[in-house]
Amino acid sequence: AQSVSQHNHHVILSEAASLELGCNYSYGGTVNLFWYVQYPGQHLQLLLKYFSGDPLVKGIKGFEAEFIKSKFSFNLRKPSVQWSDTAEYFCAVIKSDYKLSFGAGTTVTVRA
Amino acid sequence: GAVVSQHPSRVICKSGTSVKIECRSLDFQATTMFWYRQFPKQSLMLMATSNEGSKATYEQGVEKDKFLINHASLTLSTLTVTSAHPEDSSFYICSASPRDRGNEQFFGPGTRLTVL
Numbered sequence: 400a401q402s403v404s405q406h407n408h409h410v411i412l413s414e415a416a417s418l419e420l421g422c423n424y425s426y427g428g429t430v431n432l433f434w435y436v437q438y439p440g441q442h443l444q445l446l447l448k449y450f451s452g453d454p455l456v457k458g459i460k461g462f463e464a465e466f467i468k469s470k471f472s473f474n475l476r477k478p479s480v481q482w483s484d485t486a487e488y489f490c491a492v493i494k495s496d497y498k499l500s501f502g503a504g505t506t507v508t509v510r511a
Numbered sequence: 512g513a514v515v516s517q518h519p520s521r522v523i524c525k526s527g528t529s530v531k532i533e534c535r536s537l538d539f540q541a542t543t544m545f546w547y548r549q550f551p552k553q554s555l556m557l558m559a560t561s562n563e564g565s566k567a568t569y570e571q572g573v574e575k576d577k578f579l580i581n582h583a584s585l586t587l588s589t590l591t592v593t594s595a596h597p598e599d600s601s602f603y604i605c606s607a608s609p610r611d612r613g614n615e616q617f618f619g620p621g622t623r624l625t626v627l
Contacts, residue, residue: 441620443618498560499557499606502554
C-alpha cells in the first residue's frame with residue numbers, strides 16, 4: 400500500500416525564517432509528486448509539482464522542492480517566509496491510476 | 512485556466528434529507544473527476560473517481576448507495592448525499608483532470624455540509 404508521510408504536524412516560525420517541510424512516500428514505481436497549499440478559508444492550490452527531469456523544482460511564491468529518489472523524499476523549502484505563508488501544506492503523490500494520495504498535512508504558522 | 516467551481520459552497524440540511532453538490536470545470540473538459548472528503552484538521556480522503564459516461568469507482572469503505580455520483584458531461588459531476596446524517600457533516604472537495612493532462616488535478620473550493 401502506498402502512503403505519504405509528512406513529518407511535521409505543526410510548524411511555528413517567525414517572518415524571514417527559513418522553512419523546510421518533510422515529505423516521504425512509499426511507492427517503488429514512477430511517481431508524480433505535488434505540494435499543495437490551503438490558505439485559511441480557501442481551496443487547495445498547487446504550489447509545485449515534479450514529473451521528471453531536474454529534481455529541484457521551483458514553484459510559486461518562492462517555494463521549491465527537491466526530489467531525492469534514493470530517499471523517497473520530496474521536501475518543500477522556502478528561504479524566507481512571510482506572514483502570508485501561514486497555511487496548511489499538503490504533500491501528495493499520484494499513482495499509476497491517476498489517484499492522488501495526500502499526506503496528513505502540516506500547519507505552518509508564521510508570526511509577524 | 513483550469514478553474515473548477517463547486518456549488519453550493521455551504522449547505523445546512525436536516526437529518527434524513529438528500530443534498531446535491533455540483534462540480535464544474537469551467538474552462539476545460541474533464542474526463543475524470545474526483546470527490547474527496549476532508550475532516551477538520553485532517554487530510555483529504557478520496558471517496559470516488561468518476562469518468563464521464565461511466566459509473567463511479569468508489570474507494571474502500573465508501574457507501575456507493577449513500578454517496579451517489581453522476582458524471583453526465585465532460586464539465587459536470589454531481590455528488591448526492593442521500594439520507595444525510597450528522598456524521599456526514601464534512602467538507603467535500605472535488606477535483607478535475609483535463610483530457611490531455613490526466614496526471615494533474617485541479618481542485619474546487621469545496622462545499623461545507625452541515626447536517627442537523
